[in-house]
Amino acid sequence: xxxxxxxxxxxxxxxxxxxxxxxxxxxxxxxxxxxxxxxxxxxxxxxxxxxxxxxxxxxxxxxxxxxxxxxxxxxxxxxxxxxxxxxxxxxxxxxxxxxxxxxxxxxxxxxxxxxxxxxxxxxxxxxxxxxxxxxxxxxxxxxxxxxxxxxxxxxxxxxxxxxxxxxxxxxxxxxxxxxxxxxxxxxxxxxxxxxxxxxxxxxxxxxxxxxxxxxxxxxxxxxxxxxxxxxxxxxxxxxxxxxxxxx
Numbered sequence: 001x002x003x004x005x006x007x008x009x010x011x012x013x014x015x016x017x018x019x020x021x022x023x024x025x026x027x028x029x030x031x032x033x034x035x036x037x038x039x040x041x042x043x044x045x046x047x048x049x050x051x052x053x054x055x056x057x058x059x060x061x062x063x064x065x066x067x068x069x070x071x072x073x074x075x076x077x078x079x080x081x082x083x084x085x086x087x088x089x090x091x092x093x094x095x096x097x098x099x100x101x102x103x104x105x106x107x108x109x110x111x112x113x114x115x116x117x118x119x120x121x122x123x124x125x126x127x128x129x130x131x132x133x134x135x136x137x138x139x140x141x142x143x144x145x146x147x148x149x150x151x152x153x154x155x156x157x158x159x160x161x162x163x164x165x166x167x168x169x170x171x172x173x174x175x176x177x178x179x180x181x182x183x184x185x186x187x188x189x190x191x192x193x194x195x196x197x198x199x200x201x202x203x204x205x206x207x208x209x210x211x212x213x214x215x216x217x218x219x220x221x222x223x224x225x226x227x228x229x230x231x232x233x234x235x236x237x238x239x240x241x242x243x244x245x246x247x
Contacts, residue, residue, distance in 0.1 A: 042130035045247035046159065048140060049123040051240040052116045053171075056231045058191055059152070059239065060091030060143040061112035063100075064124040066136055070105035073139040073155055074210050080177045084141065084210075088151040088177035090190050090198030091115070091143040107132045115145065127247075136160050140172070140241055145191030146232045148184065149177040149205070150213045152239045159243060167244040171237035174213040179203045184216065184226035193228055 048064045065073060073096070074084050083096030093111055100106045110124040126138075141153035152172045162168060180188060181204045190198030217223040220230040 043127060043247055044130045044133045044245065045125060045127045046138065046162075047123050047125050047242075047244045047246050048110075048138065049121055049242045049244070050112070050116060050140065050142065051121040051242075052118050052238075053240055054118050054144070054234045054238050056118060056193070057144040057146050057234050057238065058118065059116040060087065060145055061093060061114060062116070062122060062124060063087065063093040063096050063141045063153075064110040064112075064126060065097075065100045065106060065139045066108045066126050066128060066132075067100070067103070067106045067139065067156075068135050069137065069156075071100065071103050071137075071139075071156075073100075073141050073153065074175070074177075075155070076175070076210050076212070078210060079208050080179055080210055084151070085149075085177055085179045085203075086199045087141060088143050088149040088175075089180050089188075089200065091145050092199065093141070096141065107136065112142075116142070125246075133160055138243060142239070144174060144234065144238065146189060146193040146228060147191075147213075147216065148182045148188055149180040150174050151177060154241055157243065159245070162243070162245040164245050164247060167242055169243075170241045172239040172241055173236040174215070174234060174238045176205075176207070176211050176213040178205050178207040178209045178211060181205050182214075182217075184218065184223055184228045186227035189227070193232055 050062050052059050083099040086095045087093045100109050110126050112122045116122050137156040144150040186194035187196040189196050216233045218228045218230050219226040
């Protein structure tokens, strides 16, 4: 009788040990799933559309810059920066964009893909973090390419308050960069009316400051040096700019 009892106890001990090992091999502890990734940051987006209002003045590929206060593409009454000079004389915005990118106040830059012909238009889209929209301004610049150094644009328009779907519209005038004398000679005009060199680092305009442009005179109106005709004249405004917040 004691033998049987001892045998039962041994079997019970073996069974209990086996169950204990099985429990160790199959840990039923619940591991919580990893936390979900944080949501992507909120974004903001603006479409900037430029419409050429002139008769025979193609506009160079537009430069569009989103920035905080502290950056200026140009200031009336002050000398043009080197990047603005290159754009206003030759239609090339490479240096202007590089200057802006290096400026701590600039959020993002954009460029048009091609010149904008008379009555034509182009749209540049700028995307940014929504947090960067606080205090945001937009500046636009483009050359009237059948001129010596005329350009048009906007300088620091505030857009922070613009709601999604809302649009601001501006009629932009022509400015003289004040870096090249307005001879209207083909050798110094990069557009189709001239085909000249465009940009030259030498500044031969005595003004050497940005001002409102007085307009093309042309050979038809008595400027002996001019290779432009009356069709190249322009009145203000020369460009219509629409800024729409799309996101």
